[in-house]
Amino acid sequence: MPTLAQITQSIMQDPDNQSFTAKGIEPLFAAPTTARINIVGQAPGIKAQESRLYWNDKSGDRLREWLGVDRDTFYHSGMFAVIPMDFYYPGKGKSGDLPPRKGFAEKWHAPILANLPNIELTILIGQYAQKYYLPENELNVTETVHHFRDFLPHFLPLVHPSPRNQIWLKKNPWFEQEIIPVLQKQIKVILSR
Numbered sequence: 175m176p177t178l179a180q181i182t183q184s185i186m187q188d189p190d191n192q193s194f195t196a197k198g199i200e201p202l203f204a205a206p207t208t209a210r211i212n213i214v215g216q217a218p219g220i221k222a223q224e225s226r227l228y229w230n231d232k233s234g235d236r237l238r239e240w241l242g243v244d245r246d247t248f249y250h251s252g253m254f255a256v257i258p259m260d261f262y263y264p265g266k267g268k269s270g271d272l273p274p275r276k277g278f279a280e281k282w283h284a285p286i287l288a289n290l291p292n293i294e295l296t297i298l299i300g301q302y303a304q305k306y307y308l309p310e311n312e313l314n315v316t317e318t319v320h321h322f323r324d325f326l327p328h329f330l331p332l333v334h335p336s337p338r339n340q341i342w343l344k345k346n347p348w349f350e351q352e353i354i355p356v357l358q359k360q361i362k363v364i365l366s367r
Contacts, residue, residue: 201261209255212296214303217260217274236335242358259302298331
């Protein structure tokens with residue numbers, strides 16, 4: 175089984191990622207072998223890629239609030255893996271960032287996850303992560319998130335914590351009333367073990 179360092183080198187040497195490697199941009203993910211919670215989002219935002227720190231923006235602030243953890247726990251406890259659907263910022267589209275590249279997760283997630291034997295919960299943020307990890311699920315993101323109990327104990331789907339989702343959050347008050355308390359309880363239980 176290749177080590178995480180070997181996998182990182184393979185990602186950087188992959189022809190699909192050469193344009194990033196040539197600019198000195200390394201793949202942005204976190205995979206401590208002690209991790210118990212895996213967060214799968216879309217791809218790093220430009221702020222995260224430039225600062226070399228995943229979820230280092232307003233979306234990350236809201237995500238940590240939803241999880242009920244502070245920055246120190248999130249970044250330094252060794253309990254959180256962050257393995258997005260693409261490890262590089264995909265660029266800007268008409269209504270936000272472009273989607274993650276097709277085939278990226280298929281190539282790199284399995285070898286990374288093979289190094290993480292203690293994952294108890296995978297949090298699936300947004301449509302790309304949900305479609306990949308819940309292939310039998312045919313619900314849209316809102317319905318998938320609303321039926322989150324169907325995917326426990328291994329998966330918990332969420333909407334993206336982006337400030338752009340403020341309207342969605344106002345239209346769907348059940349999310350913060352019903353799902354966030356369950357999420358925080360799950361996280362607390364896992365971190366207390």
